[in-house]
Amino acid sequence: MSARHFLSLMDFTPDELLSVIRRGIELKDLRNRGVLFEPLKNRVLGMIFEKSSTRTRLSFEAGMIQLGGQAIFLSPRDTQLGRGEPIGDCAIVMSRMLDAVMIRTFAHSTLTEFAANSRVPVINGLSDDLHPCQLLADMQTFLEHRGAIQGKTVAWIGDGNNMCNSYIEAAIQFDFQLRIACPAEYEPNPEFLAKAGDRVQIFREPKDAVQGAHLVSTDVWTSMGQEEETARRLALFAPYQVTRELLDLAAPDALFMHCLPAHRGEEISLDLLDDPRSVAWDQAENRLHAQKALLEFLVEPAYHHA
Incomplete structure (x- = not known):
């Protein structure tokens, strides 16, 4: 299978990641100017959701339509990957009918197994391990507001979850320092930490992590599937x-990001999204x-070589 996949930020080179983000800025400008641009005319994206979603569904579905293609939404009720039909078989069949597949799932192995059997690109729309598409948006947002993130310092406050893991990979690929403040038993996966080496430091105190940081980011404390x-x-x-007050300890030009949905009064104070340093709405867009x-x-080259 020669298709390129995007299951993790590590699937692309740093240069490819930067070019995708710069391209995102160009496509945003085209849309804001009302320019019709449809390179994916007649292409179809299949979207498999095992976890619910607002932004992931809207952004992929609207994105395909704006690029001239279409997206098919398969809800958890419509698809039960691996229930009855093996994931590999699903991938073989679906990839014969679609031009790309986006999957939002629990186990990351669902993605890797699907991709191994797919003849078209597979995109990680979120797994229990990683959320790489969110990091593309975050990195685009930082670039728009502050320029290159290379050499800067980023603070992650809260749970060492899939978002935190993707920030660790971003630190490697975009060349910034990452400081993570989290409780002892909620540290990120040691495998991700090992890959990052001295780019990443772990703190217990949020105020130590945010000291002089150029970007401060957080996420909900309880992710899907952890409600109990x-x-x-x-x-x-x-x-x-x-x-x-915590943001006041960061760099004077610090930005605050949150991948949303936000629980005001929990991981952020009630007023934080209204703070001028917050770019969460740009980040969501x-x-x-x-x-x-x-x-x-991912999809256009496949079309040209077809």
Whole structure:
């Protein structure tokens, strides 16, 4: 299978990642100027959701339509990957009918197995391990507001979850320093930390992590599938709330990001998204533009070689 996949930021070279993000900015400009640009006319994206979604579904579906193609939404009720039909068989059949497949799932192995059997590009729309499409949007947002992130310092506050893992990979690929503040038993996966070496430092105190940081990012304390842990997490993570006072310790030109949905009064203070340093709304919109650039990058070459 020769198709290129995007299951992780590590699937692209640093140069490819930068070109996708720059392209996202160009496509955003085209859309803002009302220019019709349809390089993926008659291309079809299949979207498999095992986890619910707002931004991922909207951005991929609207993105394909804007690029002249179409997207087919398969809800958890419509598809039960691996229930009855092996994932590999699903991939063989679906990839004969589609031009690309986006999967939002629990186990990362679902993605790798699907991709291994797919003749078309497979995109990770979020797994329990990683959320690379969100990082494309985050990196595009930083570039738009502050220029290159290379050599800068980023602080991640809260759970060492899939978003945190993708930030670790971003630190490697985009060449920045990452400081993670999290409770002891919620550190990110050691495999990701090992890959990053001295680019990543772990802290217990949020104020130590944000000191002089150019970007501060967080996420909800309880992710999908962890609902039964909510009460325990609320107590444990309480000292990790990002507030305006915490941001004051960061660099004077620091930005704040949150991949949304946000729980105001939990991982962020009630007023944080209204702070001028917050770029969460631009960040959310950029999912659309960054993913359009990704789709163009992955699907168009396949079309030309067909």
